[in-house]
Structure formats: C-alpha cells, structure tokens
Amino acid sequence: GTRCTKMDQMVSNFPSLIQKISIGTSIEGRTIWCMKISDNVATDDTDEPEVLYLGLQHAREAITGTSLIFFAQYLLQNYAGNAAVRELVDHREIYIVPCVNPDGYYFNEANNPSGGGMQRKNRRNIGSDVTGQKGVDLNRNYGSDWADCAGASSACGSSGTSNETYWGASAFSEPETQAIRNLCYARNFVAAFDQHCSGPYYSLPFGRRSYHSMNTADRNFYTAVPALMGKYNGHRAGDSYATVQYEVAGGAKDWWLLGDIETYPGEPNKKGKIYGMTGEAGGGGFWAPSSQIIELCKNLCFQNMQLAFSVGSYVDVQDLNDIALSSAGPSMGFSIKRLGLGDQPVTVSIIPLQNIQTVGTPVTINALPQYGDTYAGAIPVTLHPSLGNGQQIKFAWKVETGGITIYDTVTKIYNPVTVFSDAMESGLVTANWNVSGGWNYTTSAFNAGTRSLTESPVGNYSANDTRIAAYKNSFDLSNATAAYISFWSRHRAENFRDLLRIQVSTNSTDGMNGSWTNLSGRHTVQETNSTNQGRLGGQPALTGIRETWTKEVIEIPASFYNSNQVWFRFEFTSDGTAANDFENDLDDGFYIDDFKIVKSTVPLITLPVKFISFTGSLLPDETIQLKWEAETDAEHDYFEIEKSATGGGFVSINRRISIPPYRIIDETP
Ligand SMILES: [Ca+2]
Ligand SMILES: [Ca+2]
Ligand SMILES: [Ca+2]
Ligand SMILES: [Ca+2]
Ligand SMILES: [Zn+2]
Structure with missing residues (x-):
C-alpha cells in the first residue's frame, strides 16, 4: 500500500519525468505496476537505451522493493540539482517494477504487519496450507532451463508444489512472470536487474553453469560492470554457484540473456539479448533491521545508477602523463576504454583549472566497435609562462558520450x-x-x-x-x-x-x-x-x-x-x-x-576563486548538504568538492558546474 502511495506522489510531483504503467494483474487480481523514468516521459525516445529493474519477485525480500522506490525518488529529487542524475534521466529510459509479486507481499503484510513474513512465492492456490508453502517460485518460472535441475540441489528448483522453489506447471505459467515477459517483448531493454536479498553478491548468468558458456565480450561486460556497481557495497560477482552456492534453473537473468531472442528487430513475441543479472543485498536476513534500511538503499542506489550508465555509451578514462611535468608545452595523454553496451562518439577535452595558459582542441573518437575497445590520444597544453618549479598544474579531463559527461580531475607538478x-x-x-x-x-x-x-x-x-x-x-x-x-x-x-x-x-x-x-x-x-x-x-x-x-x-x-x-x-x-x-x-x-x-618544496600558488560563504547542514536522511557562494573567473568550469576526516588524503564527493546556486549533497558523510 505504501509503495503505491509513494509512486502516486512521485507521479504528481514530477509528471514530466515519471509515469506509472500497469503491466499486468497478479493471480489474486492485483495490478503489477511499472514506473518509467526519463525526460519527456510520455514520449518513447528510441535513441535512449532502456534498462529494467525488478523488486520483490520473492515477496519476503523486503529491501528489494524499498530500495527501488528509494532509487526512483533519488533520480527525481536530484534531477534539478545533480548533473550526473540529470544526464542519466535525460539519456536513458529507466523502467522499475518495484513489486513483481504483490500477492505474496500483501500476504506477508497481512500476516506479519511489522515484518518477518516468510511468503516467498506467489499466491497460486497450490501446495500445503502451512504458511509460506503455497504458490509458485516466480524466479524458477522463466523459460530458460525451466525445470531442468538434473544433478543440482533442490534450491535449483523443485517439482514439489510445497517446496520454496516450486517451478510451476510450465514455463511462464504465472501471470506475474507473463507480465515481465510481455514487458520485455514490448520494450528494447539492453540490461535488466533482478534485486533479491540477502548477501553481498551479484549472481550472474548462468544459473546452470555446465549448460552454457559465455563469449569473451560478454565475460568482459560481466566482469567490469558488476565490479563498478559493487564499488561501495562490497558485492562480489560470479555465477549462481560461485556466489549463493547453488545452481538455479528458470531464473529471470538467464531468460533475459538467452531466451526468445529475435531474429529481426521487432519480431513478435521475441526480444533482444538483455544483459541480465541478479543482485542480492547486504545486511542480515530477508527483513533488514530498520537501522540498515537507509544504508542499504544508498548502496543499491549507486549500483543501480552504475548499471544505467552502462547500458548506453560509457567509458573509463585514464590520464597517461607522469605526475612530474618537465615541459612548458606538454602533450597531455589520455586513454579511454569502452565500458558501456552502447557505442556513441566520444569527445575528450581538457578543462584548465590551474596554471594552464592554452589548451588544444578536443579529440573526438567516432566509434569503439567492440566491448572493451581502447583508444589513446593526446591534447597539447601550454603552461603559465612564469610557472616556477614545484608549482601545481590542475586540469580535468572532460569526456562526453551519448549525453553522459565523465570528469577526471588531475594534479601534476612542474619539475618537482x-x-x-x-x-x-x-x-x-x-x-x-x-x-x-x-x-x-x-x-x-x-x-x-x-x-x-x-x-x-x-x-x-x-x-x-x-x-x-x-x-x-x-x-x-x-x-x-x-x-x-x-x-x-x-x-x-x-x-x-x-x-x-x-x-x-x-x-x-x-x-x-x-x-x-x-x-x-x-x-x-x-x-x-x-x-x-x-x-x-x-x-x-x-x-x-x-x-x-x-x-x-x-x-x-x-x-x-x-x-x-x-x-x-x-x-x-x-x-x-x-x-x-x-x-x-x-x-x-x-x-x-x-x-x-x-x-x-616551494610555496604554492592557490586557485583563482574567492569564497564568499560556505555552509554545511545535516539533512533528515543523514546526508550532508553543502552550499557556497563564490566569485569565479570566466575560465572556471566547475568545483570539485573533496572531503577528509583528517585534513589530508582528500577524496572526491561530487562536482558542481559553475552555475549558481552552488549546492551538493554528500550521500555518505
Ligand atoms: Ca526520454
Ligand atoms: Ca597472483
Ligand atoms: Ca578472500
Ligand atoms: Ca614496468
Ligand atoms: Zn530471492
């Protein structure tokens, strides 16, 4: 109930960014809702890569639905003030089904109103009357390797109707899995993510490891992107057996990658290849204690954003020059590597921040055709002519691709x-x-x-x-x-x-x-x-x-x-x-x-920015809001906000372009 109220609030507060769409009806007749988040949300912009997130296939894994509502709210509330969020929402179509299994969730809510309910499956009237034993395990009901658990444990899937992993009468026998299947047929999802809990893992294809093998490009995607997604939540990635220690048949992730692949775009009742994965979540048990909910939601929010970046054109950038500069007119080297599933032109430029006099023209790379392809290039700069030995040079690599901008701030020292x-x-x-x-x-x-x-x-x-x-x-x-x-x-x-x-x-x-x-x-x-x-x-x-x-x-x-x-x-x-x-x-x-x-060993020249005020305040969600006013010169492009608990070893919190008002949120103070 709370989730639908939240969805309605979001739709009424941000009507141009979010739609609430019915994608089907559960076996007990409840609507299965999907949120679409994008700019011009009523328009199907075919240039914008699509990504899908599922929560609560398993009804007792409570944080999975909560974290997706949090993710949606985060995107909407930060759209106006956070450039990275705005670029993501403007250049992706983000579909979120926070509750695939509403009947199971309502059953838990009715029987255990303060949490702890153990209904996992949907509420098909099959199986024993013991609480939690009725129904079909939706994440064993998809059409790849369905009901094929030869040689595996019962966690893989079971024909026993009272078993927690009962796979159903046939593949896609359940209205809930049919709703997801039909949504995937109708859309063009590039990647899809199925949120479960608990345990800090990304459980990747394949559920049945001995039945399939993965090509090198796919292996590279499934290595690089889960590693980025898990940067702050400590998740480890591997196939089902490597992570949760049992095999899975008929799970969503394998059907996304392998199932019903179209032979031409738009073929009826077919879909493209969708890079699917299952996420577990950290914390303890199916019903995370309330003290962990905000932290888990933040961790999963970062993960979800990383996946959304990765469905389009997205790259890693590396600064190549030595930290010690010895020339007054150096050529600044960079390399980029394709990390995303899309391939749009990439433009690399330099934003001078300190002691740089002139900057050469941007470099555009038209294509990185294969996943993981790299390109190395350089942009010449000239340093400030009176620069003394030991002075710092600062600039930022600005990398733009498919509407997404990636910054990398670099410090060098002249003849240190x-x-x-x-x-x-x-x-x-x-x-x-x-x-x-x-x-x-x-x-x-x-x-x-x-x-x-x-x-x-x-x-x-x-x-x-x-x-x-x-x-x-x-x-x-x-x-x-x-x-x-x-x-x-x-x-x-x-x-x-x-x-x-x-x-x-x-x-x-x-x-x-x-x-x-x-x-x-x-x-x-x-x-x-x-x-x-x-x-x-x-x-x-x-x-x-x-x-x-x-x-x-x-x-x-x-x-x-x-x-x-x-x-x-x-x-x-x-x-x-x-x-x-x-x-x-x-x-x-x-x-x-x-x-x-x-x-x-020389006194350092400081930045040409004069701060007028700087304030920080603790917000109710335990984040910190920083606001400042400053006079900047015309050469100034953005502020890099860094923090340290010790007065040294600063790490970046965020970047803010140089258009007032200057305001950022530290999500993890
Ligand atoms: Ca759009
Ligand atoms: Ca070694
Ligand atoms: Ca170890
Ligand atoms: Ca070496
Ligand atoms: Zn689960």
Whole structure:
C-alpha cells in the first residue's frame, strides 16, 4: 500500500519525468505496476537505451522493493540539482517494477504487519496450507532451463508444489512472470536487474553453469560492470554457484540473456539479448533491521545508477602523463576504454583549472566497435609562462558520450623533487623494497616495459595472508609543501575482504615495524562493515576487481610534512576462506607499476576563486548538504568538492558546474 502511495506522489510531483504503467494483474487480481523514468516521459525516445529493474519477485525480500522506490525518488529529487542524475534521466529510459509479486507481499503484510513474513512465492492456490508453502517460485518460472535441475540441489528448483522453489506447471505459467515477459517483448531493454536479498553478491548468468558458456565480450561486460556497481557495497560477482552456492534453473537473468531472442528487430513475441543479472543485498536476513534500511538503499542506489550508465555509451578514462611535468608545452595523454553496451562518439577535452595558459582542441573518437575497445590520444597544453618549479598544474579531463559527461580531475607538478621512482624493470626486488610474504617483480603483467611488482607472483594469494612491500629507505618531507604518491595498478581481489593498504609511517626503522596510517587515493574505498560484512573498517584500501591498468594518485597529508623520516609501504591482507561464502575467495592479487613519490618544496600558488560563504547542514536522511557562494573567473568550469576526516588524503564527493546556486549533497558523510 505504501509503495503505491509513494509512486502516486512521485507521479504528481514530477509528471514530466515519471509515469506509472500497469503491466499486468497478479493471480489474486492485483495490478503489477511499472514506473518509467526519463525526460519527456510520455514520449518513447528510441535513441535512449532502456534498462529494467525488478523488486520483490520473492515477496519476503523486503529491501528489494524499498530500495527501488528509494532509487526512483533519488533520480527525481536530484534531477534539478545533480548533473550526473540529470544526464542519466535525460539519456536513458529507466523502467522499475518495484513489486513483481504483490500477492505474496500483501500476504506477508497481512500476516506479519511489522515484518518477518516468510511468503516467498506467489499466491497460486497450490501446495500445503502451512504458511509460506503455497504458490509458485516466480524466479524458477522463466523459460530458460525451466525445470531442468538434473544433478543440482533442490534450491535449483523443485517439482514439489510445497517446496520454496516450486517451478510451476510450465514455463511462464504465472501471470506475474507473463507480465515481465510481455514487458520485455514490448520494450528494447539492453540490461535488466533482478534485486533479491540477502548477501553481498551479484549472481550472474548462468544459473546452470555446465549448460552454457559465455563469449569473451560478454565475460568482459560481466566482469567490469558488476565490479563498478559493487564499488561501495562490497558485492562480489560470479555465477549462481560461485556466489549463493547453488545452481538455479528458470531464473529471470538467464531468460533475459538467452531466451526468445529475435531474429529481426521487432519480431513478435521475441526480444533482444538483455544483459541480465541478479543482485542480492547486504545486511542480515530477508527483513533488514530498520537501522540498515537507509544504508542499504544508498548502496543499491549507486549500483543501480552504475548499471544505467552502462547500458548506453560509457567509458573509463585514464590520464597517461607522469605526475612530474618537465615541459612548458606538454602533450597531455589520455586513454579511454569502452565500458558501456552502447557505442556513441566520444569527445575528450581538457578543462584548465590551474596554471594552464592554452589548451588544444578536443579529440573526438567516432566509434569503439567492440566491448572493451581502447583508444589513446593526446591534447597539447601550454603552461603559465612564469610557472616556477614545484608549482601545481590542475586540469580535468572532460569526456562526453551519448549525453553522459565523465570528469577526471588531475594534479601534476612542474619539475618537482622526485623522492623515489621504480618502473619495476631492472634488478632484484630487494634493491628497492623490503618485502615479506612473497612480493616480487614479475613479467606476467606490466603497465609499461616488461615487468611489474606483485604480492603473489605465482598464481593466487592465500587465505589469512599478510604481505608487505616497503620502500627500503625513509624520505624527508620536512621541507615539503606538497607530496604525492603515484602508481599504476591492476587487480583481482575479493571485494572488501582482500585489501591493499597504502601506508605511511614516521616511526618505523625498516618499513615493517612502527605504526602506519592508511592513505586514501582516487580509487580507494573506506566503507564501514555494517552491511557488507567486509574488512575495510572505515579505513581506505584498494580492493575488488579492476582488470584495466589504472592510475592511482595519493596526496600525502600535510600532517606528515614535519617529518624527515617518512616511510612508505604496501600492505596486502586477505581474509580467511569460509565455507558457503564465495568461490573466488582467493584470487590473483595486485600488480603495481611505474611507482613514484614526488614532493614540492616551494610555496604554492592557490586557485583563482574567492569564497564568499560556505555552509554545511545535516539533512533528515543523514546526508550532508553543502552550499557556497563564490566569485569565479570566466575560465572556471566547475568545483570539485573533496572531503577528509583528517585534513589530508582528500577524496572526491561530487562536482558542481559553475552555475549558481552552488549546492551538493554528500550521500555518505
Ligand atoms: Ca526520454
Ligand atoms: Ca614496468
Ligand atoms: Ca578472500
Ligand atoms: Ca597472483
Ligand atoms: Zn530471492
């Protein structure tokens, strides 16, 4: 009931952005509602890629419906003030069915009004009268591998009508699955997401792993995109068995990818290939405690946005130049890699932010035909003519494709002092690093040259590992005005469980002993463990899967600039393996290349922006609203808002283009 009220409120508050559409009727006669969110929502804009989200196929998995209502509200309420949300809503058609199984949900509501009801299936009048045993499991009723559970456990699916996974009398026997099927026939979904709970996983095709194999391009999509979606919720991705530890037949995700594929566009009762996946959700049990609801909704909101970006043209951008600039007229290199399922032209430009005099023309890449294709290019700039050694240069890569804009802010230093650098190309690892636990140079992966540094040179790391690589000399930051660590990394590690900490110390004598501070960089995450069951503990680390070489840049906090004996190290740690947890508990680990520590020792020129006011306020949903007023010059394009709990190691919260009023929300203060 509450959900329908919320939907009606959203429709009346944002009538040009959201429609509520009936897609069918449940077995007990309730309407199955779908929300469509897009600009000009009444118009079917065939240029805008379509994405589908389902909640409450399983009626007791309460957060699944709640999180999709939250997602819809987030898109609508932030449309006016958040450029990324606005671009997404303007250039996608987002379909959300928050409650596929209204009868089961109402049954739980009627019998357990304060939560905890155990009805999972729909309410077809079949099966025993014991509470929770009637009905058909909707997510075993789809048409791929339906009722084919040979050699698998009963969680795969069951012919027993009272079983929780009863697959129904025939594929698509149920009006609820028919409604989803017909919606998919009628639309052109590129990807679809089926939200379940609980457990921090993305359960990918295939439900029956021995029956199907995946081509390389699809495998690359199903590796890169779930890794992005899980950046802040600690989800780990794999097929059904790898994640939830049982196989599934007749699930939505497999039918989306494999079922009823049309041979020509618009063929009746057929659909295109839809990149389907199942998401579980963190937190405990089917009915998350109220203390977890907001956090879970935020985590799932980020995930849902990442999937929506990925159904259209969407790319990763990497800044290629060294952090130390030695030329007054450098050519700034970039590479882009296709991450999205669409392929529109990509335009790359540079927004000068500090100490840049002129910028060359933007570069347009017309096509990246295959998933994962890359393109490397460069844009020349000239630096401010009187720029002194040690001064900072700041700019942003602005990457526009299919109506989506991606920014990447870059800091460089003009002729800094190089404290230490290692391209990992020559000699023994012990010439530069004090190592424990197996770190060594390797030829099996590299960003440049032929070698990199890795914590597990032979195969996977082990459980309960601690492996350290420390730069073998301390260094002097007592005269520093800025100091940065820069390196490239590529990694496969169990998300939020197996971690690479980037650490500095001022009281070590060998890089091993002493007390250490974890630094945050561009790609580190530092969530708490409240719903993801991970090991981050609110401290920054690199973790998860990133198979593309990625530049990490870390600002050493100013609190270290009073020490002439600073130590640096990488600390890799893994959790213990757990039964019934995750198949890829152990993985290949981290590769590090082109490592450099630089510092500046001159007084730094500051940005040409004068702040008039700056205020922060705590909103009822536990987010922080920041507002400010400023005088900016004409060259100024946007504000990058960064935060830190310690006065150093700032991480980006958001960006705001330079059109007042300046206002952003920190979703995770
Ligand atoms: Ca539209
Ligand atoms: Ca190298
Ligand atoms: Ca592990
Ligand atoms: Ca390895
Ligand atoms: Zn479920």
